[in-house]
Amino acid sequence: MKTYLPPRFVIDRYAERCIACQVCVRQCSFDAHAYDGEDDEIRSYEKNCVGCHRCSVFCPTQALNIRLNPLSYRPNVNWQPEFIEDIIRQSEGGGVLLTGMGNDKPYRVYWDHLLLNASQVTNPSIDPLREPMELKTFLGRKPDRVELDPASLSLKTQLAPQVAIDVPVLFSAMSYGAINLNVQESLARAATEAGTLFNVGEGGLHQTLYKYANNAIVQVASGRFGVHPEYLDVARFIEIKIGQGAKPGIGGHLPGGKVSEDVAETRMIPAGTDALSPAPQHDIYSIEDLAQLIYALKEATNYTKPVCVKIAAVHNSAAIASGMVRAGADIIALDGLRGSTGAAPKMIRDNVGIPIELAIASVDTRLREEGIRNQASIIAAGGFRNSADVVKAIALGADAVYIGTAALIALGCTVCQQCPTGKCAWGIATTDPILSKRVNPDIGARRVVNLLRGWSLEIKEMLGGMGINALESLRGNRLHLRGVDLTDGELDVLGVRLAGR
Amino acid sequence: MGCGLCEVYCALAHSTSQDLIKAFKRERPRPVARIRVERTDGLFLPMQCRHCPDSPCVDACLTGAMYKDPDSGAVAVDPYKCSACWTCILVCPYGVITRDIGTGIVAKCDLCPGRDVPACVANCPNEALVCIEDGADAQGSRLAAAAQERTGGH
Numbered sequence: 001m002k003t004y005l006p007p008r009f010v011i012d013r014y015a016e017r018c019i020a021c022q023v024c025v026r027q028c029s030f031d032a033h034a035y036d037g038e039d040d041e042i043r044s045y046e047k048n049c050v051g052c053h054r055c056s057v058f059c060p061t062q063a064l065n066i067r068l069n070p071l072s073y074r075p076n077v078n079w080q081p082e083f084i085e086d087i088i089r090q091s092e093g094g095g096v097l098l099t100g101m102g103n104d105k106p107y108r109v110y111w112d113h114l115l116l117n118a119s120q121v122t123n124p125s126i127d128p129l130r131e132p133m134e135l136k137t138f139l140g141r142k143p144d145r146v147e148l149d150p151a152s153l154s155l156k157t158q159l160a161p162q163v164a165i166d167v168p169v170l171f172s173a174m175s176y177g178a179i180n181l182n183v184q185e186s187l188a189r190a191a192t193e194a195g196t197l198f199n200v201g202e203g204g205l206h207q208t209l210y211k212y213a214n215n216a217i218v219q220v221a222s223g224r225f226g227v228h229p230e231y232l233d234v235a236r237f238i239e240i241k242i243g244q245g246a247k248p249g250i251g252g253h254l255p256g257g258k259v260s261e262d263v264a265e266t267r268m269i270p271a272g273t274d275a276l277s278p279a280p281q282h283d284i285y286s287i288e289d290l291a292q293l294i295y296a297l298k299e300a301t302n303y304t305k306p307v308c309v310k311i312a313a314v315h316n317s318a319a320i321a322s323g324m325v326r327a328g329a330d331i332i333a334l335d336g337l338r339g340s341t342g343a344a345p346k347m348i349r350d351n352v353g354i355p356i357e358l359a360i361a362s363v364d365t366r367l368r369e370e371g372i373r374n375q376a377s378i379i380a381a382g383g384f385r386n387s388a389d390v391v392k393a394i395a396l397g398a399d400a401v402y403i404g405t406a407a408l409i410a411l412g413c414t415v416c417q418q419c420p421t422g423k424c425a426w427g428i429a430t431t432d433p434i435l436s437k438r439v440n441p442d443i444g445a446r447r448v449v450n451l452l453r454g455w456s457l458e459i460k461e462m463l464g465g466m467g468i469n470a471l472e473s474l475r476g477n478r479l480h481l482r483g484v485d486l487t488d489g490e491l492d493v494l495g496v497r498l499a500g501r
Numbered sequence: 502m503g504c505g506l507c508e509v510y511c512a513l514a515h516s517t518s519q520d521l522i523k524a525f526k527r528e529r530p531r532p533v534a535r536i537r538v539e540r541t542d543g544l545f546l547p548m549q550c551r552h553c554p555d556s557p558c559v560d561a562c563l564t565g566a567m568y569k570d571p572d573s574g575a576v577a578v579d580p581y582k583c584s585a586c587w588t589c590i591l592v593c594p595y596g597v598i599t600r601d602i603g604t605g606i607v608a609k610c611d612l613c614p615g616r617d618v619p620a621c622v623a624n625c626p627n628e629a630l631v632c633i634e635d636g637a638d639a640q641g642s643r644l645a646a647a648a649q650e651r652t653g654g655h
Contacts, residue, residue: 019525021509058626060509061521427502434543437502440627 004088006071007046011055017063018042024055024064029425029435030418052416054425086346097347100419100429102246102340102383102405105350109338110357110490111389114396115499117480119467126469128460134470135456137400138162139237140306141330142374160330161305163237165400166195167456168471169390171448172335172381172402173219173241173310175201177254177263177275178342178419179408180436181208183428186411186444188212193445194452197236199402202252202277204266205231217308220297222251223277225267229300237331238297239308240290242281245339245356245382247348248312252277258422258431291327298328306330306377313337313359313382314352318366325367325376333402334359336382340405342429343420356382357396361494364397364476373476387458396494397476410451411444503545507621507630508534511549514613514620530603535610536621537597547621547630550597550610552576553643558589558598558609566606574634575612583607594643 011032020042024033032049035042049066056064073081086097119125126133141160149156171187178201185208191198192215199217200209204226209216213234220227221241232238243249254263254275264271284290294307308331309324311317317334324332336356341349360380367373380393381402390401405415412426419429427438459471468474482499483491491498509521516524516532524532536549556576559567566582567589569575578589583606590598590607601608612632613619622630 016526017522019509019521021505021525023504023506023509026504058504058506060506060624434502438627440629443628 001092003047003092005047005085005092007049007069009046009049009051009066010069011044011046011049012065012067013042013044014063014065017061019061019063021060023058023060027054027058027425029054029423029430029432050416050418050425051414052418052425053414096345098343098420099346099349100341100343100417101415102338103350103353104417107337107355109383110355110486110494111385111392113484113486113490114357114392114494114496115482115484116388116391116395116462116466117482118465123467125467126464128457128464131464131469133460133463134472135167135459137165137168137471139165139331139377139379139399141376144374161303163197163306165197167452168394168400168459169384169452169455170196170217170379170400170402171198171407172339172404173199173201173217173239173244174342174404174408175203175219175225175254176206176266177203177258177431179429180427180431180439181206181262182436182439182441182444183408183411184209185212185441186439186448187407188215189441189445190407190448190452191215193449196452199239202226202241203254203263203275204268205234206262206266210234219310220293221277222279222281223267223275225269225275225277228268232297232301235305237306237308238301239310239331239333240281240293240297240329241310242284242290243310243312243314243335244341245312245335245337245353246341247344248314248352249279250345250348251279253343260431263431287323287327290324290329294328308333308379310335310381312339312352313354313356315354317354317359318362321363322366322370322372325372329376331377331379331399332363333379333381334363335402336380338383339381340383341419356380356393358490358493360393360396360398361478361496365495368476387455388462390455391459391462391474392481394471395474395477395480396496397478399475406451407448410447411439502627502629503538503540504626505538506624506626507536507547508538510620510624511536511610514616515608530601533599533601533603533608535597535599535608537599548595548597549621550576551595552610552612553594557592557594561588561592563588573612576609577611578607578609580604580606 020040022035025035030048030050032045033042051066056066140162143157147156187198188209192212197215197217202219202221202225216235217237217239218231218235219239219241256272256274261271297307309329310333313334313336321332337353377399379400379402380398384401384403393401408428413428422430424430427435466480478495481496483496484499511534512532513521513524518524518528536547539546539548552575556569559569563586564582564584566579585606598607598609618632622632
């Protein structure tokens with residue numbers, strides 16, 4: 001069928017610079033460049049270009065520029081080009097529109113409407129280069145009160161298992177299958193080096209990554225892929241995945257074509273079969289059912305590690321979170337509207353869920369009101385872009401954050417949203433053995449560690465500016481936030497005052 | 502990952518202009534890369550001179566142009582002595598000596614004298630190329646591989 005879709009990008013090739021070295025031809029996994037031997041020239045096929053910049057970054061003479069195709073439709077507020085092209089795509093292919101990465105729609109990003117405080121005159125700011133600054137975070141259930149033995153001054157209260165992390169940023173769940181082993185190894189090594197954790201997602205823990213298991217969060221998701229006693233035993237903590245910000249209420253489907261021998265072995269399923277994760281966990285239809293699974297996992301691991309429950313941030317998150325804590329979750333992970341994915345129906349990704357900022361605030365408020373906030377740590381996820389977002393999330397009430405996209409960007413991702421195609425030119429969202437080589441774990445781990453180091457330094461600077469010398473003192477301290485350009489209702493949910501007040 | 506940037510930067514390092522665009526678009530004779538990425542299904546292997554300790558090319562050279570640097574152990578070619586008989590190309594067990602048609606003599610990896618690391622290594626975006634002295638028994642491992650080939654792997 002003749003496609004009516006126009007090319008989305010224009011490839012500018014500056015002829016005076018192009019040396020026809022064919023690096024772009026070899027790097028493009030979407031066939032947007034081809035070499036014409038007869039004319040000794042490279043030609044571009046713009047209809048294939050996805051705008052991932054791989055060619056442009058690798059071109060040794062900077063002879064390539066990629067820009068949006070300026071092809072304009074007649075202006076129409078209702079019929080935006082995206083809607084027109086979605087209909088064209090569906091009329092040619094049928095079926096559900098699939099996409100990757102996080103929600104790209106212009107919903108308000110509340111981080112950009114929240115401002116941090118700083119000390120002036122009446123309280124001193126702290127210089128983190130000269131004075132100690134504490135970012136250490138303990139994840140897990142905290143006791144209602146602590147008792148000391150008066151004689152020895154040692155702790156009498158028996159503490160629930162705690163997980164200490166040196167920086168309040170963890171790597172969110174990305175499974176082997178959605179990403180390849182080189183990417184997982186990069187994250188595993190970065191987490192080990194930076195003193196944080198990586199989440200293996202629902203694809204199991206590959207044998208080669210067991211040596212990083214002390215920094216691994218293992219998932220028990222609706223498909224129960226790769227779950228066995230050793231998997232639970234070696235992990236730092238266990239996460240029960242109920243939902244995901246990019247596709248709340250939707251299951252997963254790793255096509256059989258991507259289930260290689262290696263992926264199959266890790267997932268404990270036959271090679272070549274579709275890996276179907278049901279939408280719900282079929283043994284969890286209530287908070288009581290959730291409690292059963294939480295305690296089954298705690299029992300299986302002899303109460304040595306926290307159990308986390310991850311949900312997508314939805315309308316009733318606060319009430320659900322309360323139930324989760326009461327069901328025995330030691331950590332709750334909230335994944336917001338802008339949470340990312342390797343593949344999701346576009347309509348779900350773009351239209352379901354609530355922004356993470358509002359979810360953190362409402363869940364934290366609810367748990368405080370019920371006097372159970374200490375019983376679980378909160379990990380927030382979904383579109384964290386920089387260290388200021390992290391600091392604001394912690395001031396709103398999160399204990400730590402998950403980053404997925406930011407970590408992948410450190411590895412080369414340009415958020416081109418082609419993950420479901422499995423042809424990722426940056427070698428990230430693909431298990432193709434040739435493309436996977438593009439992520440060298442030696443380089444990948446270094447890049448991600450650098451990112452975390454940069455964020456840590458910035459977080460310390462921001463804390464110092466506020467006159468705080470420990471992240472713990474900022475947690476849930478919303479007086480350090482002020483809102484700008486927000487309605488009374490939004491300020492009310494966020495529990496933040498308007499700037500100037 | 503087979504991008505071929507090592508070939509590009511090798512040619513640049515052996516150009517007169519030392520400028521990518523001039524070297525590839527205007528320079529005549531065109532600079533020749535001394536490294537070549539061998540490509541088969543899914544496997545990319547950059548091939549360049551192994552600087553073999555036993556160096557058959559040095560033994561075979563008719564004019565004494567090919568020599569082994571006594572200090573570094575690197576195999577190099579003296580352009581003033583090379584008679585372009587291509588005997589070294591015939592005997593090279595790795596097939597990594599090429600004809601430079603422009604200059605009329607052979608071209609091979611010289612480990613980029615004057616640089617800290619060879620240009621191919623410095624510009625490999627994936628750190629796939631490293632420059633190390635491993636002191637391996639090149640002749641021994643070659644003969645072993647050849648013997649295995651002859652006996653069909655048994």
